[in-house]
Amino acid sequence: MSADKFSNPVVRWVDHRLPIFTFMDHELNEYPTPKNLNYFWNFGSLAGISLVIMIVTGIVLAMSYTPHVDYAFQSVERIMRDVNHGWLIRYIHMNGASFFFIVVFIHIFRGLYYGSYKAPRELLWILGVLILLLMMATAFMGYVLPWGQMSFWGATVITNLFSAIPLVGDSIVTLLWGGFSVDNPTLNRFFALHYLMPFLIVGVVILHLVALHRFGSNNPIGIDPSGPQDTVPFHPYYTIKDFFGLSIFLSLFAATIFFFPNFMGHPDNYIPANPMQTPAHIVPEWYFLPFYAILRAVPDKLGGVLAMFGAIAVLFILPWLDRSPIRSGNFRPIFRIFFWVFVADCIALGYLGGMPAEGIYVVLSRVATAWYFLHFLAILPLLSVIETPRPLPQSLSKSVLGGTALAGAASAVKEKV
């Protein structure tokens, strides 16, 4: 079967013994993809490319970076000033983390709206949430490396979260620090782990893709393609579309790097770490703000930490919270409204996370946090029972609405084997 697929004899020889070309041809070239994907489906490949950008610039930075409390800040400044093109590489890495999160957040909200977490894609979704967790850990440790004031105090506050764990909390924190405060041993291990974790992410990304290719992409209508008339080969149709999306992404990314490289950073991180003095307002990087808001919303130390981790944990069990057999929010009139309320809630949490924890902000944080959990734990399960979905089309190619909601539901249920 594969023998006549390739004209190059070398390729054929290798492929006969090690079928990587057949594999790539199958997964990247002919891979049948629903033909109605919208631009929200660009964000998967953008996330992959962001990861590659981070790894490449990271390895290059590591060639000039020194993980020692006395030299870390200075070595980063040396990268900015003396290393050839160092300023460019560092700004790419620094802003790349933010863009990576923007892309991944949009990717996740895409999945939330179109029900991409539903059967048979539960594991695909769970692997995605795992990637998010690993990214958060990686970005957190990376932010410690330049050893500025925010690096140091961010590391202090976040590692201290673990002290909330009853009985063993303090021992865990000492273990993380390798001492009695955030200090040189901490910086050293964070560098080692920051180097390692992106490669763990690559591993999980591969699993994520294997799971994706098992059933193929979901699509904006949310019903499965009923045959070849509903799909196109991935290449060239989606390679070119991904390339177009990438060009736009890179333009925005480049505009940030070259014209506002420090916009998403914090000025205090250009002050060398000082363990004797905390900056007046310490805030984490913007992508952690919603979680930070949830942490501060709960007036109890352990409770806050649990709520923060819980905010991610609910994502893991989401496929079993939303029992509605209809995937796409397009056909769920009530869900749609709540979806946008939820988006607003997350943005509100992000805003509140950056505000001082006092007065009205505290109250609002509590409301927004409560809503966050309510959305997953009450609204979604309830909607699966009470909502009447709109009728689904019969197939992706038929714009005429054929079947009833029930028929669509039935076909979706069948897949949950």
Added chain:
Amino acid sequence: MMKWYQAIIFSCALFASNAFAAGSGDVVLKHKDWSFNGPFGTLDKAAMQRGFQAYREICASCHSLDYIAFRNLSDLGYSAAEIKAFAAEYDVEDGPNDEGEMFIRPGIAADRFPSPYQNDAAARAGNNGAYPPDLSLITKARAKGPDYLYSLLTSYKDAPEDKEVPDGMYYNAAYPGHLIAMPQPIYGEDVIYADGAPSDVSAIASDLVYFLTWTAEPSLEKRKRTGVKVLIFLLFMVGMSYGAMKFIWADVKKA
């Protein structure tokens, strides 16, 4: 279905929440149109040279400039010989020599600006316990750095009646909390510029902003110039790939 504009609003909101988070307290900064603002911004060499002179004559007695070496001054338009001469005016500690002792020699182009104090503790001791921060990164290490620095240097005032100013503190309208341990550094005519430029308080402050914006990021001009080229290329790529996409997809009927 999610609309593109909803997506844009969504991402803008994320950005905005961060911008708010970075905003500062109760002071209103004076805003100036610096030549280095904007995508085509450039640094003004004459202003930087004047700022350098002002730094040496006014600020350098207390503030270090740790990340700048004399050789970097070529960015301001100085020749190799001028730089060598500047460097030689400074005493630099080197060593240990063969006898195991540290010794003092004149500076060379590769040396960094020597710090005015032996160490942080000495710096504190010399300034009533307040540490004069290193100035290399000052315009990046403060929110809206250039405007902040300019405002700070030009906002020394008599304290309002109800404000008590303790000994060793000074009233400054631009400083968060208004009480600063640095006495007013510029009074006007503190330096005589070789090029005859005005040296009133705001002129000197502005020159210093130029110099210290450069010290904070010597690659600023190169960054912006490269950025313009890269963006032109990328916008071209957007157009091309859009055309290619439309051609490839022309035969496919959307559902």
Added chain:
Amino acid sequence: MTKTQTLKQGDIPANMGRRDFIVVASYAMAGIGLASVAWPLIDQMNPAADTLALASIEVDISKIEVGQAITVKWRGKPVFIRHRSETEITSAQSVQLSDLKDPQTDDERVTNPQFLVMIGVCTHLGCVPLGQKTGDVKGEYDGWFCPCHGSHYDSSGRIRKGPAPLNLEIPPYQFASDAVIKIG
């Protein structure tokens, strides 16, 4: 509008010519883009500005006694500066070029015959030869001896015996004054 169509890999769509051009042009741009990003990523491994700035040093040689040598660090490597005695100079100058593996007269190797300045790195595989200190083994030609694989250098730093292929390298230097040389 409701027309459906099946597209498979290898189908040739209409308007192929124009399509080909713009597609090829787009992917070419991607190629150019990648190539121009590759350069900064590689060039960052070249010496940084602060490293280059230290590429030249000035050395005070007025305190080196006759028959003594000092070693200074230049670009991370040892540089040997030897104040040669008359006998060393004469013996270096009297060697026949035909006896040398890497023929060079002593004159070609010095600016001022009293001071021999050279990079103290064996041209075999990079060890630092012995012979700088008074008590050192100086090899069979009374110059320097590399202990790693047994290369012998004469009082002009020329390779005389052993596996090293070339004479010890002379760095670029000049006399800034009688007492100071500038290397690099």
